[in-house]
Amino acid sequence: MSPDALLYFAAWIFCVGICLVIVKRNTLLMLVGTELMLNAANVNLVYFNSRSSLPDGAMFAVFVIVVAVCEAAVGLAIMMRVYHFYQTSLPDQISELRERT
Amino acid sequence: MALNFALISFLLPLAGSLIVTMLAQNSRIAGRIATLFTGSAMISSILLAFQSWIIPVYAQWPWFQTGGSQWSVGMLINTTSVLMGVLVLLISFCVHLYSISYMKDERMQVSYYARLGLFTGSMTGIVFSSSLVQLFLFWELVSFSSFLLIGYWSENPRVVRAATSAFFMNQIGDLLMLSGIVLIGIDKGTLDLPELGGQGTIAVSAGLLLLAGIMAKSAQIPFLTWLTNAMEGPTPVSALIHAATMVAAGIYFIIRIHTLLPSEVLQIAALIGSITGLAGGLGALASFDLKRILAFSTISQLGFMLLGGTAGTPGAAMLHLYTHAIFKALLFLTAGVIIHQTNEQDIRKIGQIKSPLLTIPLLMGAASMIGLPLTAGFISKETIIESLHSGWPLWSAQAVTLLTTVYTTRLIYFLLAKSSSQPTHSGRPDAFMMMPVAVLAAGCLWIIVSWSPVDFSGSLMRSLDQIHNFEPGMMTYVTLALIISSASAAFFWFRRQSTVPGVNGEEDNFGLDVLYRNLGSWPLMRLSLVAEWTDQRLINPAIHFIAYIQVAWALFTGWIDKWVVDGTITLITEIIIVSGDSLRMFTRGKIQSYILWAFLMLVIFIIWIIA
């Protein structure tokens, strides 16, 4: 396996995550997509850590995981409140942040 | 001194006219005042005659001038003008006297006498004028006053039409004469008769133009209809204007300028005179209206005078003018009395006139007109015939004489010999009417012309024209024979017939009235309508068209301004709005599209950074 394959893999995961965020009609799944994007970044970091003598990549990845966890928790909380407020989990219907015509 | 007399004689009637207008319209003394003025003028002219019979007087005053030319007025007093002056004023005085009685029941007295005075003054002005401008001035004033006088009874449409046609026909001649005078003035440099006299003849064209004026004024062919129609006016007016003075002005003028006219003009004038003489005679023969007969007779006699003056001797024509004025005025005034008494103008209906107060003047006037011996008319007529050379002038003169005799006999027969069914002869004519008649009747005798009834070179003629000596000659006897034979033949003829066969339908002036209407007034009216059409349908719409083009152009410019110039601005704003609207898509409120676009922009940005 070529070393670049991992990068492609990370890129692929990232794109999937983006697509999930953009396309999915469920706010929870948008969070899933966000997690995927974070994980793809993590893969990148780990790969480059393995190529480098410094331990910076791994450290960064640990931070990212922690942030991801916190962010997932907060995000879920927000999603719960949003669902409670708007009574829907469809992102299209949460559209008050727009130009009032 | 002579000058003063002349000036008085033409100014007094005008002054009288003016003064009379200040009176109230139905004033009784208007006539008497006017007669006074005219009488004084007549006396003045007679005194003038005594003074200047042999010795001419000529005075001239400048009238107006421009840079290069000068025109003057003046008085030219010689035998001819003095004789004419006395004649005009004498007849005018007689008419004034007569009118005091004849017109005494009219409403508008002042108007009548004012018009008479204006006419008399103008006519006398023509007589003494020394310059052609001045003569034209009075000539036109005579036309104008004749219009006023003929149209006196202005409520009657026939009268009005007669008056306007008289004025207009005269005006045609007058304007042609005006061109002639102007041309003469330019050609010769002067318009004063004495000065012109020494300069040879005038151009033929100018002469013909002057002749046109004379023809119109003296009612020659083709202008004769105005005179016959003018009989609608009061009879004293007819006596004054249409027998003695106004129509004679043309003859007087041609006598005055005889030496200036080239021979072609004189020949044409003679021809016209002879044709007119014959036409007038035929017209008189066919008419039944008393005044109309006299009118045609005047036309015929004027033609005779014109013929005599141009083909013969001017002095002879002047003589005949003189005698004709007297006997024609006499006949008219007598006719007036008859009409007044019988209220009838048709000779078939007047019936037999028995009163010697009327028959004697009628017979004397008729005799003078025919030219029986012992009358003045005899002398003047024969003088003319003697002065004509042989050839067509002589034969036409004889023909005119023949016609004159025939129609006069007819008239006399009808009036004196033929009785009719309705003789309502009422009343005696009063002194005012009879005095002038008597005076004029006396004037028909030979004495006023020459001491001897057979000597043509009597005192009068000798003074008028010293060139020829007139003795009764062969022609005289021929004429006499002609007259007597035709008179008797006519007398017997008219016992049975009322008119001569073949001469008919003159009641409308030989159809000339209709002809003139079709040739003259109708085309003129159509022409004026064409002019009006051009103005309303061509020129005005052209102007409107220009205005419409202006408006159309303005509308077009407005359209361009709104849709092109302004449209560009609008287009730009529309683009902005549309693009703005389309960009608004980005703010729909969909979270996922926000994220999508943000991500895309980020990618593009990174690519841009890297590339």
Place this chain on the structure above:
Amino acid sequence: MGLLSLLILVPVATALVILALPQSRPTFFRLFSLVAVSIQLMILGAGWFRYNPNQTGMQLTEHYPWIEVVLRQGERVHADYLLAVDGMSAPLIALSVVVMFITVVASFKIVNKTKSYFVLLMLLDAAVIGAFSALDLLLFFLFFEFMLLPLYFLVGIWGGPRREYAAVKFFLYTFFGSILILIGIIVIHISFRSPGVADLIHTFNILELQDQSNIIVGSFLDSARAYSWGPLTARMWVFILLFIGFAIKLPSVPFHTWLPDAHVEAPTPVSVVLAALVLKVGAYGIIRFTLPIFPGEAAASSTVLGLFAVISIIYGALNAMASKDFKRLIAYSSVSHMGFVLLGVASFNETGLSGAVFQLVSHGILTTLLFLLAGVLYDRTSDRTISNYSGLSIKMPKYGSIVLVTSMASLGLPAFSGFIAEWLVLTGAFDQTHLPDYVPQWMGFAATFGLLLGAAYFIWTYQRMFLGAFGTTLTTAKDELTDLYSREMVMLVPLVVMTLLLGIFPQTLLQYINTFASAWFNQVSPYLN
């Protein structure tokens, strides 16, 4: 203060005074206007004493510098306030003052908006007199234009049923003519210089413009350069422009169609001013300005001018004959008579020109009379249709006799001024013995025919309306046809006397005109080949 400026200033001052007065008292406006024209009459009298008819050249001159603009170093545009009179303008100014006096008297019968009416009338008065006395082209043009606006309002507000149309047509048509004149003036101005100064000063002064040596070398109008636009030289173009501009006002056929509408719709006093004065300014413009500046071009086109004249005479007369409205007939007779003026001018000799100027004065008097007479009838019945009346002289004898006298005077009966004018014009037109043929002889005969037509329509109209049995188709009018009042007699009789006096003693007027005609002829004759 010179007499001429005073003459212009008095009506302007009166206009201002009237503006300041309250609107409720029409008598005041009439009074003030009457005072103004009376003062003008007195000034006229003073001027008459000071004016010497035998002296050639300009008199009563007032010359003040007015506008001066520096174009560049050594070149200036200069206009003066220059007023003066000579043998042509002095009689015309006298005519204007007299006519304005009569107009003011005739205006007493205007009842609504009298304040504006008299203000406009006074302004018109000033403008007309200014136009006749100005010798600076720019000043003349100013007065010339100033005449238009008051007339537009006077016709458009106080006029008859079609007044808006008539007013607009009059204004636009004559304004168009003014534009042509303006173009001409500008070209003239840039091509002429004042003599005797080192700097190049463009001039508007007509006295300097008459001297052909004052043309700037190489300019548009320099005959040596012979600048041409298209088929004609610039000189010819400018002459044509000026001529057409003034011919519209004259009016010459075919530029005349504004006249019948304006005259018929205007109220009587305004018609009087229009016919008696404004038309004269057109002729004045041709004689004073166009001909002396372009004598050669004018002489070359004299036959064309004569043609215009003869067409105007005959066409105007024919249209008068066809008119069913009395005022329209008089309007067209004005067209016809002004044709005589043009004929006199086109003859290019002293007699013709004297006749033309005499006709200007004579026609001024006669047309005033005619329009006042038309007004007499209209005031009583508001109907001017000729066929509606017959036998009027039975009910209105004084009126009938004045109409008869005026008609006779207008058709050229001798002993009235019209005859003298027509005599002189005809003599001038026929007189081609001393000069080459400027006006062919047939035109003289055509003009005589025009006189015959004039006799025809005047006599026929008099016959239809005044002779015959009395009758009118207007049922209400029978009682209203009263004879003339004293106010009307006061206006009419002096005019009749004037035309009679001028007809019997024409030299009183001709002595003024002749000095002018001789001077004009001396100046123009070198250019007549």
